Amino acid sequence: MSGILVFGEMNPDGLGGVTGELLALARSLAADTGDEVTVALQSDSVGSEAEEAVALGADIVLKVESEILAEPQIDAHLAAFEQVCRAVDPGVALLGRTPLGRDVGPRLAFRIGAAVAQDCVEVSVNPDTGRILATRPVYGGSAISRVSFSGDGAQVVIVRPKTFEPLDPDASRSGDVRDFPVTLDESAIRARLVDTVTQQAEGVRLEDASIVVSGGRGLGGPEPFQQLQSLSHLLGGALGASRAACDAGWIDHSHQVGLTGKTITPDLYITIGISGASQHMAGCSASKNIVAINRDEDANIFKSATFGVVGDWNRVLPSFIETVRELRDG
């Protein structure tokens, strides 16, 4: 049992973003352990993604091809990855905490009897034991825990997306690309994905926006979100919200920022009527600058904010928007 095995997710247009992040992490761990980095690319057909994975840090690429793996069928990906895992017998398996990885990782661990850590944001090798030490936020981000894996068995580590930077692709790296035949029985799929319904807001994607304007329960209803929407348009940004605002039905859940919503990393994050609960901050604390407009000077959001106005948004926001417009129109 040795080596690092990465669960490589693929998008229709290439390697999934998280795969590059996992490969970068795998390389940094391998620098300490001297391990080889293997990535399993699971899809109906794997093409140039194999070379892409090598350029991003893989030593060995396993092409795990099967018709059913074209879709994010969790049961099929789990069955395939279990076969890979049993064959490779890695010391560490890395997965992203994506809609697919968050289920495949723990279920794999339960199947092979391995210990598993979820939602890790720092991962290192303990020099004394050679075992993994992982850091993960708990209690919604109010606390941070560091965990290790008992015994000497496989360690399954599920990593929070957007935590690690992919390496710059290095076309001169060489790696070994192999086929890994799997036998996938239809009966392995007991919960079958039959449809995917996408509800994407138009305009800039929240996750990619460099400016995000977000509203919370303090807005008091759905109407003020229209003002926030026009502000975000004015700034070329995207519209976000707290869970409280989404649960109240004022705005669709696809706008939710936070632990159980989206993770955003804009240069500027403007919050209006959001208290800054740890579960909200879990999705936005990597923003370069946070602005808070909140009437409660003790609100938690001011602890993370770079700029703040203590006041009623009903009066702060109109003049703010007007001045932004004037500045833009020069």
Add this chain to the structure above:
Amino acid sequence: MSINIVVCAKQVVDPETPASAFRIDSDAKRVLPAAGIPPVVNGFDENAVEAALQLKETVGASVTVLSVGSGFVMDVMKKPLSMGADQLVLVDDPLVADLDSFATARALAESVKKLGEFDLVLCGRQASDWDNAMAPLGVAEMLGIPCVTLAQKIEVEDDGGIVVQRALTDGYEVVRATLPALVTVSNELGEPRYPTLRGIMTAGRKRPTVWSASDIGLRASDLAPKLLLEDLFVPVSDRQCELIGGEDDADAGRNLALRLREARLI
């Protein structure tokens, strides 16, 4: 048709505990309950109870709420009963307090087996204390039943099939499975109902079934952790907030825009 539903529910520290009251005993590596703030049933587990009660209304169901832990506050744990669940089963034993996900899954799976007939196991998508979102997956694996996570809608069909909408951050997936199955529930399913006065009175009269670890056939050695907690601490933020003022709120809004332009942020 009527189905047997088991809802797994956990008693947790209230996640709305203000940051100023949130304390950790770093030697014991545990969160200290804040004075005067009672624990709650994990919010997503209440969503799962809501899902169960909706199925009770549409297809007919008996709803058993199951919890594993110790130091239960009975008024708290009876809330699902007052919402309309039929039965409460507590595995109350110091041996099953503070388990890791693996051992929690084991204890829940053994309890479900002891309960006997079940068609659907519902859990919250994650517990708001350790945010692992793992124990339910383990329960499904140990029971050998299909597993669907993050449900925002659950429909049970006449032929014993279920159709689940699985919430994604940009929409949802539609997943089909057959019963028996395990489904985890997300807040998108809708706010849990409030207990009615009658519900509270009925719940008051109901007695939970209480089991020990040995009642579900488990010993300490079966529950040894696979994941070890090395450290637990409160993160520190080193950001300094520059407060922007003005003659009044409107003036502050103007000054904020000017300051952001000065900092080249807009």
